[in-house]
Amino acid sequence: GDSVTQMEGPVTLSEEAFLTINCTYTATGYPSLFWYVQYPGEGLQLLLKATKADDKGSNKGFEATYRKETTSFHLEKGSVQVSDSAVYFCALSDIRSSGSARQLTFGSGTQLTVLP
């Protein structure tokens, strides 16, 4: 079945540092890929997405490129801020093998703390 492997945390960076959170996936079909962010006490929010190979998703200075050849969707940001402190989830969306329903598979999440 589908799976998502995400870089283990926690990750602690100083403000303005470069961020990379690695994400690789296994899928049988042609999935869409997402990054979600979870701030303390809140639900997950969509950060960015890519729906086909070589697509680049971007939002709020974050970027991720859908790499089919390496089955990866690494999240990057050139200069992090304290307000970026949150948990980041990589996710894959595909169609279930049992029928037509969608299936969303999440990575285990990476806690990011940015220090001033």
Add this chain to the structure above:
Amino acid sequence: EAQVTQNPRYLITVTGKKLTVTCSQNMNHEYMSWYRQDPGLGLRQIYYSMNVEATDKGDVPEGYKVSRKEKRNFPLILESPSPNQTSLYFCASSPGQSSNSPLHFGNGTRLTVT
């Protein structure tokens, strides 16, 4: 404001006492789903619904029930809660079945079963 609303936010109960967590969305979304979030495991899908009166099991459905009598509501029912159901629960919705559609999440319900 477009949102997914879950209630309650926090719930402490005892083993075996039936409970319901409500979920409502005001975006006319067809697809709704319940997840549980546990440390180190990410989010795992419990049940999902593709439309009214159409529900199906996710990856971890044991011990849970759902219903979808109206498009906006998708309650999660624990008939006889057990301590291993202590978790953080999220309801989510999306406009349709396409795998491109992102999910909109509620703010979560933290359940403790003693």
